[in-house]
Amino acid sequence: MEIIGTLPQSSERDEKELDLRTPLGMAWVALRGWAAPEVWTNLHPALGLAKSLNRHDALLTIYHGLWNSVLFQGRIAESLDWVNDRCEIRSPNTTGHHCGDERSPEFLDTLSRFHDERYAAREKVILAR
Numbered sequence: 001m002e003i004i005g006t007l008p009q010s011s012e013r014d015e016k017e018l019d020l021r022t023p024l025g026m027a028w029v030a031l032r033g034w035a036a037p038e039v040w041t042n043l044h045p046a047l048g049l050a051k052s053l054n055r056h057d058a059l060l061t062i063y064h065g066l067w068n069s070v071l072f073q074g075r076i077a078e079s080l081d082w083v084n085d086r087c088e089i090r091s092p093n094t095t096g097h098h099c100g101d102e103r104s105p106e107f108l109d110t111l112s113r114f115h116d117e118r119y120a121a122r123e124k125v126i127l128a129r
Contacts (some may be wrong), residue, residue, distance in 0.1 A: 014049050022047035022058055025065050036073035037067060 002021065007013040025042035032038065032098040050058040058084045063082060 007058075011053060012051055015055075018046055018049040018053065018055060018058060021049070022065075023062055026061070029065070032066075034068040036069075039069045043069065 001017070001024075004013065004017050004020065007016070012070050021042045025046065028036050028038040028042065038094075043062050046058065047062045047066065050062055063085065067079055067082040070082060
């Protein structure tokens with residue numbers, strides 16, 4: 001990443017950075033888990049790059065990674081915001097959302113709400129003690 005930072009600004013430079021940040025974020029997941037801060041610090045800049053380059057092929061992985069990152073950090077309400085942002089992704093070749101897989105907006109929304117309800121239930125038990 002340091003070497004890419006020394007290259008002059010260009011779309012080619014941004015492509016290289018995006019192509020490094022996305023798998024690097026996923027490598028941090030494998031090494032330290034979804035809640036590792038390095039997941040966020042790599043994927044969040046990758047999101048801006050993917051959007052500016054119209055790289056729809058990268059957005060699904062990035063949004064999924066960001067959603068999991070905040071969810072596993074316990075930031076459940078924020079994870080719902082990422083689901084809503086994820087819902088805005090549209091394939092350039094279709095008129096609908098990227099749905100139909102385990103990363104569909106509906107699935108992510110349901111999972112975030114499930115975790116939110118479980119957290120609220122645990123909080124009630126703790127407060128009742």
